[in-house]
Amino acid sequence: MLDSLRQPIETGEAVVARANAHVRFPARFQLVAAMNPCRCGYLTDPGQACGRAPKCAVDYQSRISGPLFDRIDVHVEVAGVSAADLSLPPPAEGSAQVAARVAKARDIQRARYDGKGIRTNAEAEGELLEAVAGPDDVGRRLLTDAAETMRLTARGYHRVLRVARTIADLAAAERVLRPHIAEALSYRRISQANG
Numbered sequence: 258m259l260d261s262l263r264q265p266i267e268t269g270e271a272v273v274a275r276a277n278a279h280v281r282f283p284a285r286f287q288l289v290a291a292m293n294p295c296r297c298g299y300l301t302d303p304g305q306a307c308g309r310a311p312k313c314a315v316d317y318q319s320r321i322s323g324p325l326f327d328r329i330d331v332h333v334e335v336a337g338v339s340a341a342d343l344s345l346p347p348p349a350e351g352s353a354q355v356a357a358r359v360a361k362a363r364d365i366q367r368a369r370y371d372g373k374g375i376r377t378n379a380e381a382e383g384e385l386l387e388a389v390a391g392p393d394d395v396g397r398r399l400l401t402d403a404a405e406t407m408r409l410t411a412r413g414y415h416r417v418l419r420v421a422r423t424i425a426d427l428a429a430a431e432r433v434l435r436p437h438i439a440e441a442l443s444y445r446r447i448s449q450a451n452g
């Protein structure tokens with residue numbers, strides 16, 4: 258059951274409960290997952306339009322529960338690769354350069370949380386999260402408005418703050434600003450079922 262991932266995603270622990278035993282295992286991991294947009298896979302394909310849209314997508318995507326989607330911070334839609342794409346030049350920024358930016362952002366976080374018992378933005382909570390990721394006034398307003406229009410859960414709200422802090426770190430920005438909040442919000446999934 259995919260939903261059994263909910264607890265370890267949240268707590269970093271897997272708890273196995275039996276009649277007379279309760280065992281905790283460390284389970285801190287990064288979840289990376291991919292799925293088709295709908296059962297036939299052609300929902301967003303201009304060449305081969307899905308014949309049963311939008312129901313095909315709603316049915317298919319509803320196999321993942323709302324609470325599980327809520328725990329996934331970064332949703333990115335990617336178009337299919339066509340034969341013509343294969344002959345394009347490589348991207349301007351290669352993997353090694355991206356890895357260097359990520360390493361720098363991790364260094365920033367290591368220094369930020371030194372002595373606080375955690376290592377990354379993902380683990381920051383409560384007052385500490387507010388202190389390190391509290392955005393500027395316009396960023397705060399954007400987040401508050403979005404929380405209402407996108408119907409963010411409290412969990413979703415805090416997850417946006419953590420992602421925004423990481424986006425700011427990747428840009429070597431000291432403070433979380435409105436563009437960082439906007440980008441973090443753009444990665445949140447808007448439920449098809451709500452539309």
Ligand SMILES: [Zn+2]
Pocket residue numbers: 295296297298299300307308309310313314
């Ligand atoms: Zn389809």
